Amino acid sequence: MIAVAIDGPAGAGKSSIARRVASEIGFIYVDTGALYRSIGLHMLRQNIFPGDAQTVKKELEHVDIALEFKNGEQRVILCGEDVSDFIRTSEVSKASSQVSAIPAVREFLLELQKNLAKTHNVIMDGRDIGTVVLPNAQVKLFLTASPEERAKRRHKEMLEKGCKADFSAILQEIRERDDRDANREIAPLVPAEDAVVVDTTGMTIQEVIDKIKEFIAAQTA
Numbered sequence: 587m588i589a590v591a592i593d594g595p596a597g598a599g600k601s602s603i604a605r606r607v608a609s610e611i612g613f614i615y616v617d618t619g620a621l622y623r624s625i626g627l628h629m630l631r632q633n634i635f636p637g638d639a640q641t642v643k644k645e646l647e648h649v650d651i652a653l654e655f656k657n658g659e660q661r662v663i664l665c666g667e668d669v670s671d672f673i674r675t676s677e678v679s680k681a682s683s684q685v686s687a688i689p690a691v692r693e694f695l696l697e698l699q700k701n702l703a704k705t706h707n708v709i710m711d712g713r714d715i716g717t718v719v720l721p722n723a724q725v726k727l728f729l730t731a732s733p734e735e736r737a738k739r740r741h742k743e744m745l746e747k748g749c750k751a752d753f754s755a756i757l758q759e760i761r762e763r764d765d766r767d768a769n770r771e772i773a774p775l776v777p778a779e780d781a782v783v784v785d786t787t788g789m790t791i792q793e794v795i796d797k798i799k800e801f802i803a804a805q806t807a
């Protein structure tokens with residue numbers, strides 16, 4: 587099995603890039619952020635504060651998460667319900683970042699992520715894939731871009747979807763999330779020592795895709 591780990595901060599373009607590369611080279615694309623988002627959603631639905639480590643940990647007993655792949659698209663199944671369409675709100679983004687700092691949550695999701703890579707060729711994106719989840723991945727990339735560039739991309743994406751979007755609020759949300767993800771005690775967002783860092787500021791999606799495909803081909807030849 588071949589594993590490609592792609593880590594990096596929110597909005598660096600990991601998911602759109604990883605999805606496209608995976609479909610072009612026939613790997614499955616695993617978006618691990620969706621797992622944290624589903625746990626965040628579950629806590630919000632139960633009226634549990636996502637930063638309350640003890641209560642969240644206890645509630646995990648009632649959480650059942652599975653990933654399914656339909657026509658190459660990942661769907662997250664939370665307690666039997668496909669919640670994939672409910673986990674992209676900014677409320678859930680914040681909750682996911684809060685629950686992701688809780689060690690019990692990371693532990694809870696670890697085996698599920700590792701097992702996927704045992705049975706499939708994967709491109710897995712997240713924050714700690716190259717460092718913790720798949721330390722033996724054949725290819726490790728760390729994708730990043732300046733906070734302003736990431737906010738600009740998200741802003742454009744939201745306007746294209748017809749949503750209202752406030753650039754400075756998006757930029758602030760990105761900065762807060764970066765700060766929380768990079769400074770937490772457990773599995774903080776840092777490149778693995780053997781990861782190749784790709785700064786995508788000023789690059790088009792196609793340029794990044796081409797570069798990554800070249801890199802994967804060279805590493806797995």
Ligand code: DC
Nearest residue numbers: 596618619622682683686712713714
């Ligand atoms: O990639 P994303 O924005 O969907 O991730 C949502 C949150 O989950 C993010 O704030 C950090 C956390 N996360 C993580 O801690 N580890 C991962 N492997 C993936 C996501």
